Amino acid sequence: MIDLKLDHVSKRYRIRREAEAGAARNPLVRKLQSLRQRSEQFWAVRDVSFEVARGEALGIIGHNGAGKSTILKLLSSITAPTSGEITINGRLSALIEVGSGFHPELTGRENIYLNGSILGMRRRRITEKLDSIVEFAGVRQFLDTPVKRFSSGMYVRLGFSIAAHLDPDILLLDEVLAVGDAAFQAKCLQRIGDLKRAGTTIVFISHDLSAVERLCDRVVLLRQGEVIACGAPHDVITQYQNTAVAFQSSQPPREEMANQQKLVEIGRLAFRDAEGRETSVLRAGEPFTVSLGFTAHERIADAVFEVFFYSADRELQCQCTTEVIGGRVALEPGAGTIEFSGQGLGLLTGVYYTDVVIKERGATEFFDWSQWDSAALRVDPGKLVRGKFYMPCEWRLTQESEADTAAAETTWT
């Protein structure tokens, strides 16, 4: 049973150019000219076809501007395709940027009815679900307060809560999970999981590759409005990551650091797993090696090597550095390799971009800097723990045994 079918769907946008400098002087004439002027065309989505079966969760991934949001807008009828046909079998609801339908003067209760109806719910159904909506959002005591007095957190929670109670046949999810605190996010994910188990067909559009991999049965990869891969989440996500690196290095280089003197040059950055195999995928909590090649062109008395790990949103997560561990690093001219290794990788599931710096201790000038151009690393679930990172630790159990006078002791690392 196919719930959703896109058949050669394309969407063209027209971008109107600003009038050129040599245009007519009279503003009215110029206006008329600009209306007649031919506009540039831009295909946001081009000849896209795919199907989603009932109860299936499909992920759509791709870079910004690859056409993900346009597909979402087409599916939810916000805008119409330029050509092609979309067939939807059942009630479809989109969970995009919640809370946009709130009116500040109205109370929480009135806004639940207003927002619920905007999302296509019947008033009777809203009345039935009112308690559950309020409970989920945790705003019971503010139900009859105008929402302009709500905190931003309450606003967002109430918005999501209404949308989460839509109970559609087909659910479209955008980057909605990026709202609220961690506890609320966990609750949202649980809710989506419940909907999926109840047989809801889901289309999930996200940058959070680990969430896509957890939730989806199949993934579509978009590039410049076209489908370039479709298949098992793990395969498609790996392919995306490979293109992600290529995409990054094809970007024009940033402005060179003025003080950059390449006395030592960065070579190749590679990762090795517990068995010593080279890989682009490591597992959380398991042994790892980060190996960095370099070429020194001069004798360096005290060099520092640094590898930075950034999350997909370009936030620095952690660092391997020779600055704080071990002694002085003296380099002779020639090529070499420096390896960082550990017993338990601290990074949890996700995709990380790396950045490499080689500098002299205490100096503000770098010998070389990769400018976020190094290899991307994916971390898969290994020893999966809750929280933000894996903390390597040992444990030891001590217990008084009744049978034996000697204390039983177990140690594990």
Added chain:
Amino acid sequence: MSPDISSNTITDATARETAPRRVTVIRAPSLSLSGLTGGLVKLAQYSDLLYTLSVHRIKVRYKQSLLGVSWAILQPLSLMLIYTVIFSFIERVQTEGMPYAVFSYVALLPWTYFSTSLSNATNGLVSHQELVTKVYFPREILPLSYVIAALFDFAIASTVLAGLMIYYRIGLTLNALYAVPIILILTLLVTAVALFLSATQVRFRDIGVAMPLLLQLWMFASPVVYPLSAVPPGLRDFYLLNPMVGVIENFRRAILQGAPPDFRSLGVSALIAVVLLPAAYIYFKRVEATVADII
């Protein structure tokens, strides 16, 4: 933080299978009659939204305003007082024997309904950009909700007319019932113009800027402050092409004079309304298809 939401709020798969599902097909937009019926079906599905949004318009307008609902009365009442001062003291207008206050107020009622609807509804799409680009619902609900809110104001303001008629000892006859079909024709007309203007306003914001002037001209081209009989007979056929003429003149006739409407002028208005409404709706639906791209 809060209890686990039980899955009983989710319809389970077996219950889903039994209910028949509606199949929707989305294609490139086109101007067509099938779009008209499809649009009406969707509109019926969202009738609760139209209701909620109209109530919301009324509530928001009067929440945090000191005079509350009396604003609905104040607007036509103050206009009536101004016109009464001008046209019965400064420049005497022939009113077929009626006191000028009630003569003008009875015409200002349908006129205020018309002008309030249009000046609000024209901005209906543009002022809800954040909704229009993020959620789908039949967009005509936005201008329509303003029309319904204005109809509510019309009902409130009508109470003052009753007061005036008691004061001037003007009795109603059975012919006053003709007011119902007349207001219906007016509503069709308002809806048609509101749909057309709100859709056009998305691309050409000039419409919104021109609205106050346009409405002012339109009012003086309608028999609000003067009677139809004041129009030179040679111009009258041309004058009747303004659909508001048939509506306002006949509303006044039915209520104040207790006479049956002039079916010729009312017929012209009805014909214009009935032709205009489907055309405006098809046009609106065509614009709707890509409104999120250009708004």
